[in-house]
Amino acid sequence: MGDNSINRFTKVIVEAARDVAYESADHICPWGAKRDNSRNRLFNRKLYKLFQTCSKQLTVLDIGCSGGGFVKDCIDDGCLAIGLEGSSYSKLRKRAEWATIPEFLFTCDITGDFEVLKETSEGLTRVYFDVVTAWEVIEHIAESKLSKVIENVRKHLKPSGLWILSVSPNEEVVDGFKLHLTVRPKTWWIEKFSQAGFEHLGEHVQYFNTQFVRGPKYNAPGSFHLVLSLDKNQAPPVPKEGSMKRIIDLWSGSRPQRLIKRVLS
Numbered sequence: 376m377g378d379n380s381i382n383r384f385t386k387v388i389v390e391a392a393r394d395v396a397y398e399s400a401d402h403i404c405p406w407g408a409k410r411d412n413s414r415n416r417l418f419n420r421k422l423y424k425l426f427q428t429c430s431k432q433l434t435v436l437d438i439g440c441s442g443g444g445f446v447k448d449c450i451d452d453g454c455l456a457i458g459l460e461g462s463s464y465s466k467l468r469k470r471a472e473w474a475t476i477p478e479f480l481f482t483c484d485i486t487g488d489f490e491v492l493k494e495t496s497e498g499l500t501r502v503y504f505d506v507v508t509a510w511e512v513i514e515h516i517a518e519s520k521l522s523k524v525i526e527n528v529r530k531h532l533k534p535s536g537l538w539i540l541s542v543s544p545n546e547e548v549v550d551g552f553k554l555h556l557t558v559r560p561k562t563w564w565i566e567k568f569s570q571a572g573f574e575h576l577g578e579h580v581q582y583f584n585t586q587f588v589r590g591p592k593y594n595a596p597g598s599f600h601l602v603l604s605l606d607k608n609q610a611p612p613v614p615k616e617g618s619m620k621r622i623i624d625l626w627s628g629s630r631p632q633r634l635i636k637r638v639l640s
Contacts (some may be wrong), residue, residue, distance in 0.1 A: 412442030439512030442471030442623035
């Protein structure tokens with residue numbers, strides 16, 4: 376990966392209609408925003424293998440980034456990665472990676488207009504991403520605002536890019552605040568994204584083989600995963616993997632593996 380026009384020293388800014396999701400329960404009653412800092416190196420490795428034919432630096436946009444752990448790992452691995460978070464809780468307290476990579480983490484209400492821009496010799500230009508991720512985020516958006524979020528992702532995603540999500544179909548109420556505003560089954564979400572021009576790539580979900588940043592193995596019981604593409608013919612092909620690699624993926628992070636690790640530690 377070596378696009379000289381985009382690197383760790385590139386000046387990136389986010390222009391947003393609303394810099395914080397002030398009306399969101401996740402800002403008023405920050406739950407995940409003050410606890411989560413999710414990351415999974417196994418997901419990153421599989422992601423880079425999936426995009427191994429990419430001749431330029433991989434670009435990643437994580438919406439709902441919370442503590443920014445996943446973004447930090449991507450940057451450390453040589454990607455240009457940007458995180459957007461609707462709550463200002465972590466930013467104000469310099470929590471987690473907001474203390475280490477503040478130039479790559481931004482507060483932003485993703486249900487309003489926003490643009491991720493980089494400085495070039497010609498001025499500010501939009502950044503287009505190979506990968507957009509949303510870990511346990513989309514269900515926090517009211518149905519009436521989903522179209523705007525989808526539009527924002529579409530305008531920042533390369534034609535060959537992927538939108539990778541973990542989605543909870545469960546209700547979540549904390550201190551009287553309903554945090555999950557769109558609680559729908561997987562089939563509903565697939566149809567919703569299909570109506571907006573995104574196709575779900577089941578083979579790509581199988582390729583990640585339970586290794587995501589969030590999911591049933593990783594602090595999100597009952598959730599499911601979607602890998603979305605605007606043009607499946609331009610999407611990166613799924614690499615072939617041997618049986619042993621797939622067995623290791625299934626074992627890593629599993630309940631028996633975690634139990635043995637606790638016993639031996």
